[in-house]
Amino acid sequence: MLPRRTLLASLVFSLLGSTALAQDNWPSKPIKFIVPAAAGGTNDVLGRHLQEPLSKLLGQPVIMEYKAGAGGAIASQYVATQPADGYTFLLHGSGLVTVPLVQRKPLYDAMKDFVPVSLIGTSPMVLMTHPSTPATLKDFVDYARANPGKLEWGASALGGVGQLAMEAFHEAAGIKNMVMVPFPGAGPSAQALLAGQTKYMLSTPSSATRGLVAEGKMRVLGVSTARRSPLLPDVPSIGEVVPGYDTETWFGLVARTGTPQPVITRLANAIAQVVAMPEIQEKIRGVNVVPQSGTQALGDIIRKDNVQWAKVVKANNITMD
Structure with a gap:
């Protein structure tokens, strides 16, 4: 009869061998x-x-x-x-x-x-704005800083990355007390922006966004990454106006x-x-x-x-x- 230690060692080596074999055969x-x-x-x-x-x-x-x-x-x-x-x-x-x-x-x-x-x-996320607000990233940030609490912004999901990225943008840009309006998804949030119910939002770019910008129904002022995005090379990075912002x-x-x-x-x-x-x-x-x-x-x-x-x-x- 094999000693107990020998039996345990054999069992361990057997299990290790089976695991290795299973990995070799994956998937x-x-x-x-x-x-x-x-x-x-x-x-x-x-x-x-x-x-x-x-x-x-x-x-x-x-x-x-x-x-x-x-x-x-x-x-x-x-x-x-x-x-x-x-x-x-x-x-x-x-x-x-x-x-x-x-x-x-x-x-x-x-x-x-x-x-x-x-x-x-x-x-990247893009800063989308209603045409009634300033037309450039710098002018928009300057206006928002000078008018705390005057603008409404849309959040496509409470606790989502869009809301968190916007709060980070506000902090980095020195923008205070703006009014968040939550929506159940990016679609309803974008519709509210088009209707002027909100004045800005952060969201991922889409083909629909490009069409609406071309029609003059909304603006895309900046991308959220530290450098300009290859997806939107003509759109400035928010970091060019708000140093350190990057998401x-x-x-x-x-x-x-x-x-x-x-x-x-x-x-x-x-x-x-x-x-x-x-x-x-x-x-x-x-x-x-x-x-x-x-x-x-x-x-x-x-x-x-x-x-x-x-x-x-x-x-x-x-x-x-």
């Missing part, structure tokens, strides 16, 4: 990308652009599954409770970080429950903490190959996202967002509960 079944919103949003569109070429590279189907609600928290909590076996991933964006920061009882911890797999792309939205894939590193590395490498394809880059830019990839790049953005938005939430006592 051996379909992979799920959980989307924290209904079909048709930017996350979904980006995932569908990657879906077919990723399936070909990995040799298994990539399936999109939708779990909308609670600002993305339902989908995030779901993935955080799934087995860390490399078959269920979360295709999310900036809301992964902002939502638990504004919940009194968060359903998950963005920093502890997830690890980055790969960035897919980033997008952007992002889209990427994360996994539950504990997912084997070889699995993350292989999937990240596959995503990098797909994102580098010229036809995929064109499709990604078509939804106003700058194509990017990388595990470390996504991890750096998530950590930066967590620090930046936590400060804004605390300073402004923001909650969505």
Whole structure:
């Protein structure tokens, strides 16, 4: 009869060998990308652009599954409770970080429950204004500073990145006491701006935005990134008038903490190959996202967002509960 220590050592080596074998054979079944919103949003569109070429590279189907609600928290909590076996991933964006920061009882911890797999792309936010307000970024900021409480601004989601980015803009620009008007989504918020019910908002750019600007129904005065965006090269960066202001939205894939590193590395490498394809880059830019990839790049953005938005939430006592 084998000694107890020998039996335990054999069991450990057997388990390690089985785990290594499972990782070597990954993927051996379909992979799920959980989307924290209904079909048709930017996350979904980006995932569908990657879906077919990723399936070909990995040799298994990539399936999109939708779990909308609670600002993305339902989908995030779901993935955080799934087995860390490399078959269920979360295709999310900036809301992964902002939502638990504004919940009194968060359903998950963005920093502890997830690890980055790969960035897919980033997008600036744009400062959109009603034509009744000053026509240049500098003149608008000067007017807003000189007239505290005189302008209404739209928030497309309470506690969302648009609201947090606007509060950060106000603080950096020295703009005080403006009136926030919340709306259930970017569409209603944009309609209120067009009608003059609000005078400005921060949102991601779109083809509809470009059309409305061309018709003179709204203006785009600046992009939120530190430098001008390749998506809108003729639009100044807000930082050119408000030094230090720098924020952007992002889209990427994360996994539950504990997912084997070889699995993350292989999937990240596959995503990098797909994102580098010229036809995929064109499709990604078509939804106003700058194509990017990388595990470390996504991890750096998530950590930066967590620090930046936590400060804004605390300073402004923001909650969505």
